[in-house]
Amino acid sequence: MDAIFLQILNGLDKGGAYALIALGLTLVFGTLGVVNFAHGALFMMGAFCVVTLQKVLTIAKRVKDPSVTFFDAYKEQPYLEIWFGDTGRAIIDYVVPISILLAIPIMLIVGVAMERGLIRYFYKRAHADQILVTFGLAIVLQEIIKSFFGANPIPVSAPHVVAGSAAIGSLVGLGDAVVYPWWRLIYLLFSGVVIFGVFAFLQYTTYGMVVRAGMADRETVGLLGINIQRRFTIVFGLATVVAGLAGVMYTPVLPPDYHMGMEFLVLSFVVVVVGGMGSLGGAVTAGFLLGVLQSFSSMTEVKAIIPGIDQIIIYLVAVVILLVRPRGLMGRKGVMES
Amino acid sequence: MSVSPSPKKELATIAIFTVAVLAMPIWLAPIGAAYPDLLQKFAIFGIFAIGFNILFGLTGYLSFGHAAFLGVGSYTAVWSFKLLTMNVLPAVIFGTVLAGLFAVLIGYVSLRRSGIYFSILTLAxxxxxYNLAYSVLTPITNGETGLQLTQQDPRIIDSxxxxxxxxxxxxxxxGLKMSGYPGFYFCAVVLIIGFWISLKIFNSPFGMKLKAIKSNQTRMGYTGFNTRPYLLVAxxxxxxxxxxxxxLMAATDPLAGAERMQWTASGEVVLxxxxxxxxxxxxxxxxxxxIKYFENIFSSYNENVLHQIFAALPDPLEDAVVAVxxxxxxxxxxxxxxxxxMVIVIFLPGGIVEGARRLKSLVLRPTVRKYGFKTDQPTTRS
Known part of the structure; x- marks a missing residue:
């Protein structure tokens, strides 16, 4: 029972990341009709916003180490610590949450620039062309990051307060032995909030209503005198921000390296297809569902029955779904059917 | 309009191609590409790309999973070396046939869908x-280390x-060792045969049907063709x-690793x-x-080499150019x-061939544009 509970949490956690990326992919596809293979690279760029900020904040000066009295010892002390003392130390500690503030404008600019500079020339071209050009872009972004930060994963730690584990078992009546890392709980909560925010934006604001109308029938909305193109550009930026934030928050879980985006991209595409191309709810549901399935299949008990199932479960589910329900779980009629 | 060009023209094409491929060590020498390892790569990846083109080029179905077949071929060939004989012929035959069987299986399922769904299915x-090769199939694939020859291999026929x-x-x-030039010539002969088959397919009624599927699958259906068998064969x-x-990769260098099956490898052949x-x-x-040539040349450059190349420039400029x-x-x-x-996809979707064609039309047609004539139409008819 304990194990199952923990696996569900694990799965939801992983599923949160899948759902966030898949949500952005679906938004872009639903609005602009573009298949964006560079979305994983945007996730990665979000993660590297944290790395950059961490590097900047911890620029250090060599100072004499007063704790060693026998000889002259030196240590590196970040300027922030020298200037602001404990406040500086706290800022460095909270690098991940602070990065969110940095990542939002950066990712928005990246997204809008990408849409205006590249994607808009590809609305009318074949999906194969869109896949190819964004695939190329993903390689370029990856390599740029690699040339700046190197090929090795760079560890980033969560704030000290939430570094430990939460005794979550006592909350749900499973005993104190069941614990779960705080940060992963926060991530789960965070992804829930972001997903809810995006949905609320689309559902309850006039802006979102126009965007949804545009998704349904772009031409008519345009005829009504609304500049739907500009709104779609903003939506692309929004999708970029969502991917970036998913990356920012994921850094303490997985040390970022330059090709982390590609791994998530492939999985997220599978998630989108399982959920149904163009269906936001489908993408989110499928994301959590596949996350949970994956974490269950990686339990030793399951692996003892079907060896290697944890490696292929997501793809297997995708194949079955695509063959049984060609439109995915919640796909609408007429989307991507040629 | 006849479907296929005359057999004579076909023969001429294949003859020119044969000469060009076999003479590669000579005409590639001036650009420093005439050594066996690289030439082998040209031939092998050429075969890979020709095959990929039969699917993607003719039918428009973009597969993101072709590296799986590459991997299957490699593993099969190495197993043939381990179990039967070091002769490359059976290895190549087994590798091709087994990859074909795999393709029947995967194709049968994947081709039930088209467009991006097909891409995702093949990718899946x-x-x-790839994941299985790394984990449960380790007894067959030797996991991360990769499959290699050992002293203890039975090699039944050889022994x-x-x-x-x-x-x-x-x-x-x-008896002829497959390293160096013999290896290249073996690959080259296979490449020529592969090219010939591809030429035949392009010019056959079957090839025409594939092209028709690409241009309008629905219409093909209305005409009374069941397109799926054709797609599956392709x-x-x-x-x-x-x-x-x-x-062939395994034949020239007898080891096989799972990274050959990763989707980035599929991406490479698409590229x-x-x-x-x-x-x-x-x-x-x-x-x-x-791609293979530039990979080879570019990846061997480092900053020292660059400094030598740009040595003629003034120092600060040199540093800047080298840094970029x-x-x-x-x-x-x-x-x-x-x-x-990206540049190719954006500006020249037809690739090098399209570029060459445009260049040719630029050179061969003297432009009279400044007098207000359009060069595309014959201007003398009026």
């Missing part, structure tokens, strides 16, 4: 094979004829080409085909050659590749 199958030597045996073709043929390429020219006969080959260019060479070769790829 390839990732499954009947000759006593096992002291070191590891090398791959042979009836998929299997192209999978067999990939298997062939994989087994080659696009770069050369999708749907053209010679394009994929050119693309494969260009060094991003694109050596370790950063993939950056060049990605940029090149």
């Amino acid at each position: 199958f390839a990732q499954m094979s 009947m004829f000759v006593e096992a030597g002291a070191g590891l045996p090398s791959t042979t073709l009836f 998929f299997v043929i192209s999978g067999m080409y990939a298997g062939l390429a994989g087994s 080659m085909t696009i770069l050369g020219g999708v749907g053209t006969l010679i394009g994929p080959l050119l693309g494969a050659g260009v 260019t060094s991003l694109f060479v050596g370790e950063g070769w993939h950056l060049t590749l990605g940029t090149l790829f």
